[in-house]
Amino acid sequence: MAITQGLLTYEAEGMEGGPYHSRKLHVPGESSGLTIGRGYDMKEKSEDKIRADLLAAGVAPEQAGILGQAAGLSGTEAKAFIDKQGLSDFEITMEAQEVLFKQTYDELSRDVQRICDKADCVAAYGEVDWEGLDDKIKDVLIDLRYRGDYTPASRKLIQALVAANDLDGYKQVLTTRENWPNVPQDRFNRRMAFLES
Template structure:
């Protein structure tokens, strides 16, 4: 049975009883535990280095410890002690055979349910090699929407292509993500296009799934920005049109949704909405425009009618 130590889950089979690494006690049984954990989390694949499980703390073992400490944004001291349980838990949860299966949880959000429902699905298995089926994507793992202007994404549309490392890390942590997942995801800052594919192949299995609640929290945090932007854009573009307070909620939902997907013609759309004629909005959604998502526009029109 696992137990908690300073807020971290520790699995007895992985518990260290002495320090391992540079200038450590290096009891063979503890060294072997660390070597087994490291070998199980793609160290050879990620670095091209081979680590034998010998129970002997050699240079290769110390370098492997340093490599994962750096990866997890820890001081690369090359030594871990029995109190460094966060390091052990991170390795444990990165392992391909131990990752928890989040099979149920909430799929309801505070605002933007239409956008949330259309930004992904929750019924495809998150298993290696993390190759996604066609749209919509299983959203609780790293994925890439396969457009040149999209970045590595997790959850229902949390695109990291235009975000800094600090923003990614802090937002994921606020949503309830584990430290190591937030740190690994932050490395996707500003990545776009095909470079996202190699990132996901490398880090996808290590990040694994986020929970349903983390996904909801992440969406709620992000979506508030688009709600504020929508009202600001509308008020600036349409001061004499239909007041924002009287715009139908479903029309607002569609406007939010287009902004969430990077609407570059938001001003024009706001002008059409201000006329109060839903038929004109449907006509605009059916028109050809930059970065048009035809599949999504069909869903938007159905939502309006």
């Protein structure tokens, strides 16, 4: 299986090998939950959903059941869970990582579509033709949602441009650093390079 959609996000959400090897359990920050793969964060998921997702990705039932118990944990609690459960060496396969990413990416893509279709959003910014939307706009829009940057405040900057399918205007807003003070420099640079490629 190869990643065909969301490559910008996939590459930004982790790495293979090194101290930040994404196929191992990690907690990216104090507000993050227990995370595995390229951004599969368990904080906002139910125990049943975690277990089902991990089983679908090929994780053994016993391990999926244990990891389901991390539902709702974040920060130091999530880090302590890794130690308490003896999971510091736990690692998923590359295929499992890709399955989890695709599932999460598809869920967030549908969520972005839902937000774009909300009556208040359409009334304020215009209707979005999701199927006809420029792929670069779409990919970065989903990446914004993936990282938590697609908010009511950011929609004030970009949503009318999304509705107009205006890649040049969208690119200008996304590549202006002052518009994105809370976005890590690496993620900002990746988005800029993607839009300018």
